Amino acid sequence: MRLPRLFRTTPFRLTLLFLALFAAAASAFLAYIYLATAGEATRRTDEDIGREMRALMAAYERGGVNVLNQSLIERAASERPFLYLLMTKDGKQISGSIAESPVEDFNGAPARASFSVTDIDVNGRARKHPARGFQEQLRGGEILFVGADVSDDQAYVLKIIRALWGAGALVIVLGLLGGLLVSRNVSRSMAGLADVVTAVRNGDLEARADVRGTRDEFDELAAGLNEMLDRLERSMAGHRHAGDAIAHDLRSPLTRLRARLETAYLDVEAGKGNAEEALGQALEDTDGVLKTFGAVLSIARLQAAGQAPDQAMFDPAELGGDMAELYEPVCEDKGLDFAAEFAADLQVRGNREFLAQALANILDNAVKYTPAGGAIMLRVRRRSSGEVEYSITDTGPGVPDEDRERVVERFVRLENSRSEPGSGLGLSLVAAVAEAHGGRLELAEGPGKVGEMGPGLRVALILPRAA
Amino acid sequence: MRILIVEDDLEAAEVMDRGLTEAGHECTRAADGEDGLAAARGPGEFDVMIVDRMMPRMDGVTMVQTIRREGDQTPVLFLSALGEINDRVEGLKAGGDDYLVKPYAFAELIARVEALSRRRETGSVQTRLRVGELEMDLIGRAVHRQGKEIDLQPREFQLLEFMMRHAGQSVTRTMLLEKVWEYHFDPQTNVIDVHISRLRSKIDKGFDKPMLQTVRGAGYRLDP
Numbered sequence: 001m002r003l004p005r006l007f008r009t010t011p012f013r014l015t016l017l018f019l020a021l022f023a024a025a026a027s028a029f030l031a032y033i034y035l036a037t038a039g040e041a042t043r044r045t046d047e048d049i050g051r052e053m054r055a056l057m058a059a060y061e062r063g064g065v066n067v068l069n070q071s072l073i074e075r076a077a078s079e080r081p082f083l084y085l086l087m088t089k090d091g092k093q094i095s096g097s098i099a100e101s102p103v104e105d106f107n108g109a110p111a112r113a114s115f116s117v118t119d120i121d122v123n124g125r126a127r128k129h130p131a132r133g134f135q136e137q138l139r140g141g142e143i144l145f146v147g148a149d150v151s152d153d154q155a156y157v158l159k160i161i162r163a164l165w166g167a168g169a170l171v172i173v174l175g176l177l178g179g180l181l182v183s184r185n186v187s188r189s190m191a192g193l194a195d196v197v198t199a200v201r202n203g204d205l206e207a208r209a210d211v212r213g214t215r216d217e218f219d220e221l222a223a224g225l226n227e228m229l230d231r232l233e234r235s236m237a238g239h240r241h242a243g244d245a246i247a248h249d250l251r252s253p254l255t256r257l258r259a260r261l262e263t264a265y266l267d268v269e270a271g272k273g274n275a276e277e278a279l280g281q282a283l284e285d286t287d288g289v290l291k292t293f294g295a296v297l298s299i300a301r302l303q304a305a306g307q308a309p310d311q312a313m314f315d316p317a318e319l320g321g322d323m324a325e326l327y328e329p330v331c332e333d334k335g336l337d338f339a340a341e342f343a344a345d346l347q348v349r350g351n352r353e354f355l356a357q358a359l360a361n362i363l364d365n366a367v368k369y370t371p372a373g374g375a376i377m378l379r380v381r382r383r384s385s386g387e388v389e390y391s392i393t394d395t396g397p398g399v400p401d402e403d404r405e406r407v408v409e410r411f412v413r414l415e416n417s418r419s420e421p422g423s424g425l426g427l428s429l430v431a432a433v434a435e436a437h438g439g440r441l442e443l444a445e446g447p448g449k450v451g452e453m454g455p456g457l458r459v460a461l462i463l464p465r466a467a
Numbered sequence: 468m469r470i471l472i473v474e475d476d477l478e479a480a481e482v483m484d485r486g487l488t489e490a491g492h493e494c495t496r497a498a499d500g501e502d503g504l505a506a507a508r509g510p511g512e513f514d515v516m517i518v519d520r521m522m523p524r525m526d527g528v529t530m531v532q533t534i535r536r537e538g539d540q541t542p543v544l545f546l547s548a549l550g551e552i553n554d555r556v557e558g559l560k561a562g563g564d565d566y567l568v569k570p571y572a573f574a575e576l577i578a579r580v581e582a583l584s585r586r587r588e589t590g591s592v593q594t595r596l597r598v599g600e601l602e603m604d605l606i607g608r609a610v611h612r613q614g615k616e617i618d619l620q621p622r623e624f625q626l627l628e629f630m631m632r633h634a635g636q637s638v639t640r641t642m643l644l645e646k647v648w649e650y651h652f653d654p655q656t657n658v659i660d661v662h663i664s665r666l667r668s669k670i671d672k673g674f675d676k677p678m679l680q681t682v683r684g685a686g687y688r689l690d691p
Binding site (some may be wrong): 287290291294310322325326327329330333353356357360361364367368426 | 648654662665
C-alpha cells in the first residue's frame, strides 16, 4: 500500500523519528518518576507502620499484653488505616483486624511482608488491596504484626503516571499535528520546486519557481534554480540561434557557389568557357564561404559561451600599438592619414586574439570605406567611468543615424557598401567580442562634414574596468 | 623530406600524400594515433609529422605527448577542425610545433611543413644570416645587400629575418601574421601584402635581381 504523499515526505519522516525519540525519552522519564514516587510512598508507609508499631510497643511496656490488647482493639476500631494482629508465641490470634500473619516462617527476628487484603466494597464486591507490614516478637514471646493498606499510595502513584501518560500522549498528538503542518509547508515548497524540475524535464524551459520573499532556504533554492534556468535558457537560445544563423548564413553563399560552378560546368561542356578560370573562381568562392563560416562560428561560439575564453590582463596600448603598426602602411598605401594615440598605464582583462580580430575588423572597415585623402585615427583611452575604450574614427561617409544599430546585425550591408568585398559579419563579430568581454560596441558620427569628406564614423569598443 | 601523415580521413590523407609527393617529399601514412605511434617508433626516421587531432583509438594530442615523452623531437604539425585559440594553445602545449585549421589551402600546408623541417637545423645560436647577396647581423641589427646598408624598421627586420630563415620556401600571409606579429586573426584587407611590398622596396629597389618573390596562390618566397 502506498502511503499518502504527505506521509512519505522527509519532514514528516523526521517528525516521526523525533516523536519516537521523544517517546523513548518520556518513557524513561516516566519510569524514573514511577520509581521515585513509588519508592517515596513505600518509605512513608513504612515510617507510619514503624511509628504505630513503636506506639503499641510502648503500650506493651507500660502494661503488658493486656494493655496492648486493649490499645490494639481501640485502634483497630478507630479510623486508623492500619491492620493489626496480636498472636501468641505459637502464632494463634489473640486479637486484631486480620486473622493470620502474612509473614511466613517467622523466626523471632523483626520481619516485613507484602501481602494483600480482601475487602468488600459498598456494592458487595470483593476487592483485593495491596498491603505491607512489619512483625516483631514482644518480650513476653507474643508476636505483634502491624500492616497498612497501601492501595491509596499506589493509586496516587498511578494517578501521577496516568497524568504523565496523558501529557505524553498529548505531546505526541500535538507533535504529530505540528509535524504534519510543518511537513505540509515544507512539502508544498518542495513540491513547487519539484514541479519546476518536472516541467523543465518535459521541455518547458520557461517554468520558474515561486520566490515568496521569505528569504529562507527554500526561497534561496528557488531563486538559485530560477537563475540557473535563466542561464540555461539563454545558453540554449544562443545555441539554437547559432544553429539557425549558421544554416542561414552558409546557405546563401553555398547556393551562389553552386550556381557559379553549374554555370561554369555548362559553359565548359558547351565549349564556351575556360575550365581553369571557372575553377579558380570556385576556389575563391570557397575561401569566401570558409571565411564566412569561420566568422559565423566565432560569433556563435562567443555568444553561446557568453564569455571569451583564456582571458588575461594586458596593456591595451600594447595591442593598440601592434594594430597601429600593422595598419599604418595600409593607410599610407591608400593615401589616408593615420594617427594613433594611446593612454599609458592602463590594464584590461581580455582575450588578446579576439580583441585583435575585433580591432582588425573595425580598421578593415575604416580603410575600406574612407576615400583617399581622408584620415583614420586609433585611440586607446580610459573613460571617466574607468572603462577602457578603443576608438577608431574615420572621415569616410559614415553610417546614418537610423542605420547604426542595424549595421551591427549579421549580414547587414548598407546600399552603398554592396560593391565592396566583405561578408557583412565584421561588426557583428566585433559586437560579439565586446559582449564576451562584458563590454559593448558604440557607433557614433565622426568628425563631421569637411568639404566632400565626412561626416565619418567613430566606432568604440568599450571594455569594462579591470577588476 | 620524409613525412609521416597520421590522419583517419583516408581521402584527406590520400590528397595530402599525392600533393606532398608531387612536391618532392616521401610520405608514409597511418590511419589513427596508434598506427601513427607505431610508425613514429619504427625504424623509419621522419623529418616532419602531420598529425590530425581527432582520431579513433588514439587522438593526435595523446600520440604526440607519448612520442615527446619518449624523447622524439620530430617537428609536428597538428591538423584540426577545431579552430579556437584555446584548442591551438592546447595543441602546441602537447608538443606540436605548428597548428593548421581544417580546411586549409594546400599551399598553406606545404609551406608550413617545409618551414617546420628547417627548425631542426637551427641548433646552435646564429648571429649572422646570409641569403645570396643579403646579409643580416642579428646582434648589430644591421642588414646589407652587396655591402650596402639597408635601413629597416624593427618589424621589417623581423619580417626579413623570418623570410631569410625560410629562404627558398613559400611562406603564407597567415604564417607571417602568426610568426612575425604573433596574432592569429584573419584580416580582410591585404595588411601583410603592404608590409611585404614595403620590405621589397627596401631590399630589391635599385638592385638588378629581385629577391622577394610573390608566389601565386600561396604567399611569398625569398630567393637567393
